[in-house]
Amino acid sequence: QKEVEQDPGPLSVPEGAIVSLNCTYSNSAFQYFMWYRQYSRKGPELLMYTYSSGNKEDGRFTAQVDKSSKYISLFIRDSQPSDSATYLCAMRPLTGANNLFFGTGTRLTVIP
Amino acid sequence: EAGVTQSPTHLIKTRGQQATLRCSPISGHTSVYWYQQALGLGLQFLLWYDEGEERNRGNFPPRFSGRQFPNYSSELNVNALELEDSALYLCASSKRGQDNEQFFGPGTRLTVL
Structure with missing residues (x-):
């Protein structure tokens, strides 16, 4: 079993829709949770990160962590065609390894 | 502020050869991480360097190695x-x-033929 699982999609939504992207994980030591966006033929771009459980909002993006269920989500409101990309979740423990553990990514297409 | 740069953009090698990939971090950054993104597998951690020292490595064979220079590249x-x-x-x-x-x-695309 992979430590981080992410539905690869693809996911297609109309412009203006609310998008929900999700990851599950198995390692209860994970405390920091990140979301990256990766456009085709580009490196991943950090969108936001959260610590432990709770919500964090940044503009149209909201990250949510439910540690009891080992489940994290990224919501995108009022989705735009420019949001079309692959979204990667990543996480790491509080101590020990500083490297990130990634999901495989979800490919999102926002249709104008 | 300049971002992380990598060279070359593309690299084509044949089986058995050696490949060298380069990275320049953002100015002021001292840690460098290497990840492999293979098709369908997501990003896998390779190596972490900080202050010129290898601090951690992922589950890859020893033929994957690297170093960090005094300028943190x-x-x-x-x-x-x-x-x-x-x-x-x-x-x-x-x-x-x-x-x-x-x-x-942006990454280096390595193709092994």
């Missing part, structure tokens, strides 16, 4: 290339103590 070497080494190799950098904010370069 880094080099990844892959010896005895195998077909399955074909992937996008991504470098990320972070400031000391801010490992949650890793900034990635």
Whole structure:
């Protein structure tokens, strides 16, 4: 079993829709949770990160962590065609390894 | 502020050869991470360098190695290339103590024929 699982999609939504992207994980030591966006033929771009459980909002993006269920989500409101990309979740423990553990990514297409 | 840069953009090698990939971190960043992004597998952690020292390595064979120079730039070497080494190799950098904010370069696409 992979430590981080992410539905690869693809996911297609109309412009203006609310998008929900999700990851599950198995390692209860994970405390920091990140979301990256990766456009085709580009490196991943950090969108936001959260610590432990709770919500964090940044503009149209909201990250949510439910540690009891080992489940994290990224919501995108009022989705735009420019949001079309692959979204990667990543996480790491509080101590020990500083490297990130990634999901495989979800490919999102926002249709104008 | 310039981002993380990587060279070359593309690299084509044949099986058994050696490949050298280079990374320049963001100015002020001391940590460099290397990840492999193979098709369908997501990003897999390779190596972490900080202050010139290898701090951690992922589950990859010893033919994957590297180093970090005094100016914090880094080099990844892959010896005895195998077909399955074909992937996008991504470098990320972070400031000391801010490992949650890793900034990635555009990657080097390595193709092994």
